[in-house]
Amino acid sequence: MIGKMSFRGEGTRGGGKHFRRSRISVAVFTLGMGCAAVAHAQSLETQAGNAKAAPTESVVINLINLLVKRGVLTQANANDLISEAKSEAAQAKSANVAAASTTRGGVAVVNGPTQPGDVAVPYVPQIVRDQIRDQVKQEVVAQAKAENWAQPNTFPDWVSRIKLDGDLRVRDEYHFYGSGNANNITNFAAINQAGGFDINGNTNNTQFPTQNTTQNRNNLERYRARFGLTATLTDDLSAGIQLATGNDNAPVTTTAYAGNNFGKQNIWLNKAFFAYKPTSWLNVVAGRFDNPFFTSDLLFSNDLEMDGLAFTFSHDLPANHDVRLFGTLGIFPIQYSANGFPNNSTDKVGTDTRWMFGGQFGAEWKINEQNRLKGAVAYYDFQNMRGTLSSPCAIYLGATSCGTDNEAWVPADMFGGNTLIALRNIVQNPNLAPGLTPESQLFGLAYNYRLLDIKAQWDTVLADRVKVRLDGEFVRNLAYNTNKAFSAASLPVNNYDSTSANVNQGDYRSGPNGFLAKVTIGEPDPSSKGQWNFTIAYKYLQPDATLDAFNDPDFHLGGTNARGYILGASYAVARDTWLSARYLSAKEVYGPPVSIDVLQLELNARF
Template sequence: MKLRGRGYGGGGSTTTGARLSVALVTLGLSCATGAHAQSLETQAATGAAAPTESTVINLINLLVKRGVLTQQNANDLIREARAETAQAKAASGRPVAAGAAGFAGAAVVNAPTQPGDVAVPYVPQVVRDQIRDQVKQEVVAQAKAENWAQPNTFPDWVSRIKLDGDLRVRDEFHFYGSRNANNVTNFAAINQGGGFDINGNTNTTQLPTQNTTQNRNNLERYRARLGVTALLSDEFSAGIQLASGNDNGPVSTTATAGGGFAKKNIWLNKAFFRYQPNSWLNVVAGRFDNPFFTSDLLFSNDLEMDGLAASFRHALPINPDVTLFGTFGVFPIQYTSENFPSNSTSKVGSDTKWMFGAQVGAEWKINQQNRLKGALAYYDYQNMRGTLSSPCALYLGATNCSTDNEAPAFLQGGNTLVALRNIVQNPNLAPGMTPEPQLFGLAYNYRLLDIKAQWDTVLADRVKVRLDGEFVRNLAYNTNKAFGAASLPVNNYEATTVNASQSDYRSGPNGYLAKVTFGEPEPSTKGQWNFSVAYKYLQPDATLDAFNDPDFHLGGTNARGYILGASYAVARDTWLSARYLSAKEVYGPPVSIDVLQIELNARF
């Protein structure tokens, strides 16, 4: 007899072990004697040796020998059985068969009438069931309390927590064209520095410029992300994610090695609540993944969005192979400080920059090998266009002008910009000798119409193929409004100064992407692979340069070129990949930038 558990054979609960042993012995003997009553009577009639109290004792000793009972438990069991036998004998006024000792509710069938007869105890089925249920309840209760009956289970809250993450290690190269211009202004650096004096009479320092000539080799970079999602109820969940990154910019969580082996920053990348009352509706609030069906033509793959979004997905009742989907959301991009300007008693009112997004689409499963998905989206950016400030007398000690808050919080490059400060000349200085520390804002509003399509198919019943296409147009693009401002737009001139004429200006509102992928789009099983070819074209003001892919042309708009990529899974959810991105300017000074990335990726 082998019994798993605690409290038997040394250690554990002696009381529970004794109870269980009594019940097991009782149940075993009662079932045996009840089932073989007739057989025992037959043995008695033939003069066979009758079982006595020693039979029970021998069984108990056997349990001790097998390690089921301790010797102390065995002694207690024998003493308890003899005591109950004596009590039953005194209560009935007649002898009680030794074999029936300790059986509550047992009755003697065919009591002995002559020497050699055997008294057979009979335990009714209902009593047997009660004994079995009591033993089961006691054992299960102890098992749950001591957590030994189910060693591979965990507390309830553990089953409601999900961990996920990914890791990427990359070797990256930047190659610049030999004919590149070397004086491309870095307007993002100007704004981050709080302004730059553009008056050549008062500041002979070179404007901040971008590197466009010196290659960068063997840039070791890595990305690490770890998230936790908790199921709060059938409808609610909550999640957070931490991620690496060089800075708090929105488009990348990639960190660059070096810095004397200094530790790297960890940022809060996600923080959200999710409400899903049924299978087709999903509402999320906080900071979360991009909920729209789109590509890095508009939004970087690492971009997380702040705000509120509601998505739906539902198959057509008349044709389950066709599924409708859509997303609607509102996203705050930049808030105005409550105390702006800080050095004035007159504060500027709320001028929050927002994005309102709406997308509807359909997915059609044509057959087992063909699936078509398409969507139409509209993204309306509010209060993005910069305006010239009221006259700003910085020479009197002012540290801000009235529209400084309209400078974008983040820029990559490509969008047309305008000067924001209307700086008043110092009458105590000669004309043209007043410093002009300038900030820059966007010259256009952005109301984007986006069309995205994707077709999955299989060639020769073997090779998966995915075709992607996307087109975007900025419906708010209007050069008359840009040049109607008090300051001329800058950024994409054929000339290299910030004071060029309108005849030198080039821009545009359109962009598109075409891509073909052979193999598994997202390799996850060892041996899976893919190869892709893409062409991207993005005019300067087709979309906001702040949010799109940071790798193609090293980020922003005003870029065109091709992308080659390949991936191979070396293990489950682990794959090697390589990309070569070759891009140059659409308009303006020549800036050709090629990027090579070799990576090892894993997700869990």
């Protein structure tokens, strides 16, 4: 019979699974007791229904039949006894059903046993099942609240709309310079950052600022830490920020050097953006955010964040969902001209902001479960990058700047490779002999950069077990024109050379092309313990194929005018934790010999 059931847990340590199992056991046990009682009454009724039948399983009926056979009882007396047994069985059945109905809404036996071995099946009414469910639910909720694992409204609503993420990297790095390297490569970035340098050898015997190309650097301990927050403001609007380490505000890396006398490191604002997704296929991002283009570090460093506004879209073909179209359009300010320049003149120059306009269109084709092909064509137009020669500038009369000084190319890191021009048209002092007037110069870019970029990526699986990824990219600067450069008022200077004077066109060497070929064997992005990969790549980048300030800062220690190979391997030692090693070997494309090899050993983690 089913009576009142009171479910009690056996503590909360066993968890939800133990809780549910104990409640089900109690319910089954109670139902079983009811089934047994009803089945017993049903069996008694059936066996007492026919006194003249063959011997049955009922001991009482068998005994009555035996007494009739031996002459102890008459048949009439036997019939009376059997009638009484039948009446008692009926009363027992009615009592059981009434008791069950009183306690839980009634239990009836459906298709009671009619043959030996039959089992009585009780019908549990819906009201009984609802009561069991509600009581179990109440006790589960009570346990959840006590253990604080499913209690609603435990935290403020804004907590559920915040996503935190970050990563950490510790690196040991080595720089190896070739024994035959030239040792007089001019550091034009240092010249511009210092506000100019007197390039007249008659008035300045000081050595030009030069780059280190001969002395190895060993055991450079470096680390990177980034921590970000993204908040969901509405269903289609979010905002995010990220803080990151870094020695300075260089755009291409957030890696910081150790060895600062145990001093604290700088923290920079690395991201600050709004993202708006009005439809499932369109996303609009404004502020400072990740590179939205499908590209490699041939053009843009992996750590490069972009300032501006970008529209990205992604949509499957209506007729073929295995093909997805994607694209990006963006406008990005690179450098604003100084406000109120020049300071020592009433004639101010207008706004001459340097911009990048970018557009990319591509497609991704899921050929089958093991093959996926992705490709895109992009065009990046860098506006107002080329420097111009100033109007005559009489520094000997006290001028502290010239009219085009604001066009000097001074990013936080100007790694070298791009062709430059002198910006100042310095007037000779008539009171001095010819060639004795100091010529403090600044340098700007000799070309604009309008880049056509083509990138492809193929993912496949070998022998149904080993992943392989092939990457290829080609870039060409469509604005490269040596004839136009040498027809300008200021002739070009090889950034990668030791030349302190303009060169003639016959000696000039540069180029507008670059390419990358890369093979990755294994998991491209190891995240689970035991995953691994091995990579081999080859890069070739002529001096003016792209801007030298924004690409990979590790290959040839940054910049353009470099060619060589990269070997790498990674192994995940735990979830989202992996060891990696890279060896980058590069040398010059044109100019004096500068061979630089870089070894990096890293431990990485993300969360």
